[in-house]
Amino acid sequence: MFEKAAKIKREYEKLTAELSDPQIISNNELFQKKARQHSEYSEIVEIYDAYTTLDHAIKDADHMMRTEQEKELVDMAKAEIEDLTPKLEKKREELRIILTPSDPNDKKNAIVEIRAGTGGDEAGIFAGDLYRMYVKYAENHGFSIETVTSSPTELGGFKEIIFFVNGKGAYGKLRYESGAHRVQRVPDTETSGRVHTSAATVYVLPEQEEKEFNLNMAEIRIDVCRASGAGGQHVNRTESAVRAHHIPTGIEVYCQDGRSQIKNKEKALSILSARVKAKTEGDEKAITDSERRSQIGSGDRSEKIRTYNYPQNRVTDHRIGLTSYNLEGVMQGDIDQFIEKLSEENTKKLMEKSI
The missing domain is CATH 3.30.70.1660 (Alpha-Beta Plaits)
Structure with a gap:
């Protein structure tokens, strides 16, 4: 699932660049086609980016919790993990649903x-x-x-x-x-x-x-x-x-x-x-x-x-x-x-x- 989302993000970034290309802009039919594709990918990329941001934050907090000596910092990292984990799971589910082929x-x-x-x-x-x-x-x-x-x-x-x-x-x-x-x-x-x-x-x-x-x-x-x-x-x-x-x-x-x-x-x-x-x-x-x-x-x-x-x-x-x-x-x-x-x-x- 995450490989598929990452692939879509790469394609989205490529389309973003292409939509600024004068040659593509001058070809209205091609431009509209790429714009539609870009729009379809935008929500997936938004959810995927939110997921990866949360994932990185949790990993950083986990690293802090395992390496810091000060109890106050350890407690802070633990609280952050407890706060962010449900949000991560919510984004994971949103990503799963949006990537599922629809009928x-x-x-x-x-x-x-x-x-x-x-x-x-x-x-x-x-x-x-x-x-x-x-x-x-x-x-x-x-x-x-x-x-x-x-x-x-x-x-x-x-x-x-x-x-x-x-x-x-x-x-x-x-x-x-x-x-x-x-x-x-x-x-x-x-x-x-x-x-x-x-x-x-x-x-x-x-x-x-x-x-x-x-x-x-x-x-x-x-x-x-x-x-x-x-x-x-x-x-x-x-x-x-x-x-x-x-x-x-x-x-x-x-x-x-x-x-x-x-x-x-x-x-x-x-x-x-x-x-x-x-x-x-x-x-x-x-x-x-x-x-x-x-x-x-x-x-x-x-x-x-x-x-x-x-x-x-x-x-x-x-x-x-x-x-x-x-x-x-x-x-x-x-x-x-x-x-x-x-x-x-x-x-x-x-x-x-x-x-």
Whole structure:
């Protein structure tokens, strides 16, 4: 890490000199390119310089503490070390974070798909519980929810629900939720009091903006139809629902919850683009460094990532071995402890690969 920072500082100093070179100044395109690079490096260099200054000060104080005979000077050196060491650690952490490769997708909105798995009616109820958990999480973080399509069950759950979580950084926060979520509890419909195990899968993708669509529209079939389910007269009387079918891969997206055909088509194509991108990269074994590199878990929907055990009031994330005994709080959207730890572990692994 420090070798990388030192290399960046040398490059920064070189760029500083070049930005005063008349030949480079006269070439506006080259000057702007080097100025951008110089600006990108400036914060790294600032943190690195602060770190090295603190490091040298601590080493000097340590030397004084070991060589001085006067107690007053030794005590002064010891106090300085105690004061500067936490500051050094803080700068070390700042340097580690800023040098970690970032994923541009992390700043995007998130597409979240929840589907009931094994467990019959209880799996559908659990899928609904997960949806409400993410709604609460979104509210707590200033994100908004926009439902694309849903298949409700008679017991208040969902066979499937797809929705956008809109807000800067939503995908970066929720990306670690992809996988199989398992619940262990006594269902309301269970008369003998037996604990049942059910599951639901969660799939999280970064929203694709229209300019990023990697779709050949000649390979897309768009069908429009009347939406079904709740929504009043508008839903039943207009052909606002859109089904987008990607012929080469067979991937299909149905969107009905928007109030207009145009809006539903826009959302359907965004989801379709994200799914096609993920499938293509997965098939090529190249779900890239930005998507999967050294992630904690692969994000595969079949990977069991978390268990919600109601009798024990316990939620365990199996990827990092983290357990919370506040199940009610978790189901009310308090999942930051898992997300932060997963993000921290992922950052460490990314850092190890980058140095």
